[in-house]
Amino acid sequence: MNNRIHKILNTCRKTNRKALSIFITAGFPGIDATPSIVKTLEKAGADIIELGIPFSDPLADGPTIQHSSDSAIKNGVTITTVFDIVAKIRRDSDIPIVLMGYVNPVMAYGMEKFMKTAATKGVDGLIVPDIPVEESGEYREFALHNNLAPIFLAAPTSSDERLKQIDAASEGFVYCVSLTGVTGKTNGLSDNVSGYLKRCKKCITHNPILVGFGISSGKDAHDLAPHADGIIVGSALIKRIQNQRNGDYYPEINAFVRDLREGLDNN
Amino acid sequence: MMKSYTQPDIRGHFGKYGGKYVPETLMFALQELEDAYTGAKNDETFQNEYHTLLADFAGRPTPLYFASRLTEKYNRAKIFLKREDLCHTGAHKINNVIGQMLLAKKIGKKRIIAETGAGQHGVATATVAAKVGLDCIVYMGREDTRRQEPNVNRMKLLGADIIPVDSGTQTLKDATNEAIRDWVTNVRDTFYVIGSVVGPHPYPMMVRDFQSVIGRETREQLSQRQISSPDYLVACVGGGSNSIGLFYPFIENDSVTMIGVEAAGYGITTQQHAATLTLGTPGVLHGNLSYLLQDANGQVMPAHSISAGLDYPGVGPEHSYLKDTGRVRYESVTDAESLDAVRELSQLEGIIPALETAHALAYLRTLLPDTTAGETVVVNLSGRGEKDLGTIFKELHYT
């Protein structure tokens, strides 16, 4: 497989650049906001965009993403809306786009139809945290068939053997969850994250590894950069948008992403 | 006619339902649990301890009671009640909790978490945790802490920490979300005691097996009365554990009609019900594929039932399979009908049933006219009603 994700991560590898992937809930804080937010993220140094499909019961997420997901649903966001947002972004951007969502809305839409439409609209990859490798048969088949990268998650509790299976099932990259827990932890990285990432590197040989969960500062980015091919940041950015209640959050998210970028680059 | 029933398959699938739809972080714990459970089946020490606790601590076997005045009222089939309300803590939930708690001990987990709706599973978990000396945290929707307050107080006295959940509808679904988030975070030292035949594999299978003691005892108690086989089994369905516990030992016996009764809330033509099998469509919630109340976009819809234990938009995956195959019939009963049934059983038989249980009892009005005098109906009397007195008094306008 070769799509925008592979291309950017290949370029990163050749130029010694650590990839920065940013997660934002699609349609949060408003449906029209997402394409402009993505533009800002791209300009500030993001390499990959993850768009969250909102779900009523996001059980791998902490309060920040639960909240952004709830408000997107209240804004009327459905999978169709998310596809429209992707199409809009694609009018003037070639940044790799990964959709991240729970399995139920995807099933309700229809797995095969979802993959076909996603590919047509310009999606490059998929992250579904509640589909482990064991349940991935049909999901993975339809994704691969449509040139979409099925990105599986690895966890600190995954055995070496599982890490190898996850690597074999994944395309694009493997999403290494930095901690045992849900998204949104902001009080620093867990102590043994470097040891865990070393183990990931040893077992995951076909795909680059991007580490995510609990990364909330340029310093975190800097500390993690030597141990992975890139990082993923979500809640910390969404929190910055949530905190700018009536204001203009663009300067804030621009500064935050630049800070992350700098943390990755100054290594 | 007998045919062999072998669900679930090795990967925890009941037909297309079930499975393990959970974050990767939990996968090792599910394997650990499955290995421990498989090992325990042939572990004599474990089995002895389990059966001793069921007998001496939970009070099993529970009686099979002939409800003579209820039977007289309809003047058709004989009605028997399987008295799970007489279990220690007041409901069938403890049968499962004892099994899971012993597994937690065997695996070496130090911290117990549970979700609860009616509070019966929470009370059972807090009780057995106290007995074996493990820390216990119970997640409970804020709304349920209000309508099942007596159980909140029992849990506190038993030494458990109750964490009220304010998200969503503040009921069982949301309590389960929070319990799973805790589990994902603390999985290394924490055992999640799930209260029904829901969640990822191996829970639906394991909880069914632990609850099957209900059906096995029923079969034996019937045969002591020279009844070789019941004609009808009736039980309420929230997640589906008391019903599958009664049904499972009879599942290969085609002459037994099985009826699961869901909560119709204000009525199945309203949006406010919990009739998941009657009106839902297949989807994934809390780690398994099963029937689910959801909108066209795959967002889970809020359920409603007067009974906190049935107020859940999902249902165990095995029930979805049994519905599709037609082996079990699923019906539903409204809030109002269940309240009537509470009063009726209290005044005809001197037994105050839980609101959950009352749904099964209320269905007798539909079922009994179609039965004949030589037939036998067994209703699973899954729990007692003290916890519901506040709601019952308010709704029935007692003063």
Ligand SMILES: Cc1ncc(COP(=O)(O)O)c(C=O)c1O
């Ligand atoms: C007395 C009683 N019956 C039934 C239920 C419903 O659960 P299940 O369908 O798993 O038996 C509950 C749940 O709280 C309960 O307390």
